[in-house]
Amino acid sequence: MVKQEYECIVCGKKFNEGQGIVLTKGSLKLTFHSSKCVSKFFKLYLERLDESCSEKSARDLIKELEKIREEKQKQTKKVIS
Numbered sequence: 001m002v003k004q005e006y007e008c009i010v011c012g013k014k015f016n017e018g019q020g021i022v023l024t025k026g027s028l029k030l031t032f033h034s035s036k037c038v039s040k041f042f043k044l045y046l047e048r049l050d051e052s053c054s055e056k057s058a059r060d061l062i063k064e065l066e067k068i069r070e071e072k073q074k075q076t077k078k079v080i081s
Ligand SMILES: [Zn+2]
Pocket: 008, 009, 010, 011, 012, 013, 032, 033, 034, 037
């Protein structure tokens, strides 16, 4: 079985399939060798995004994550009591 080789788009380091982080969105394929490179990329990406649309998406996402956190807290409370 031949494993596909990817190249980190941030630092250029090569890594095999199953390692690193590969994100696909439509025809866009983002390949990162480590989470450090992911955060570096998204920090730069955020700076380039149009604030009017990126702010809304970010706020929506924060709300969603808050809900998930609340659900998790409820579940752990149930386990304790
Ligand atoms: Zn990298």
